[in-house]
């Protein structure tokens with residue numbers, strides 16, 4: 001069933017909320033980032049941000065509906081996000097995913113740079129791991145890191161290969177993160193948990209380095 005007018009409007013309103021919340025945190029520098037919310041399963045359709053927009057603002061031309069091939073469902077002058085294929089990969093691989101958010105932040109870029117040459121970032125024993133829906137004692141998570149291929153189909157294929165149901169996110173090196181969830185509330189919680197863990201870890205390494213360099217006989 002294709003999405004009704006009400007379902008589309010509801011998705012656009014939810015995208016407005018997520019967008020303004022993330023914009024207040026400066027998570028969309030230089031028009032970066034893209035957001036989507038699924039509106040239909042069979043066939044797949046989702047609302048996605050239009051490409052190149054200032055995501056700190058609201059306008060009547062912010063979103064459009066695309067199909068499983070990332071093509072606009074309606075005739076429109078709007079261009080879907082250049083990275084729409086990545087959203088499609090997430091929805092196709094995880095049919096339970098209902099929203100997918102992408103932001104470029106300093107902390108997620110720093111983490112991918114700190115682990116340059118490695119294909120993942122791991123962290124253990126942090127309370128915010130529960131924000132990812134992982135509640136076991138002293139849990140650890142491993143977030144895959146893919147290289148920042150300029151060709152989006154190549155990037156989307158690389159992401160498709162490494163994402164797993166265990167961890168609802170993937171880092172693109174020196175680019176940003178994609179995080180998803182069953183709905184927009186969950187995807188936001190996941191994104192916030194990831195960003196906390198990245199900032200915490202990068203700051204911890206920085207502090208440790210400062211302590212070492214200020215310790216006598218070092």
Ligand SMILES: CSCCC(=O)C(=O)COP(=O)(O)O
Pocket residue numbers: 030031032033034049050051052053080081082083102
């Ligand atoms: C100006 S940031 C480069 C493109 C990008 O990585 C991004 O997230 C925004 O692309 P979009 O087409 O969704 O505006």
Ligand SMILES: [Zn+2]
Pocket residue numbers: 032033034083102104175176
């Ligand atoms: Zn991006």
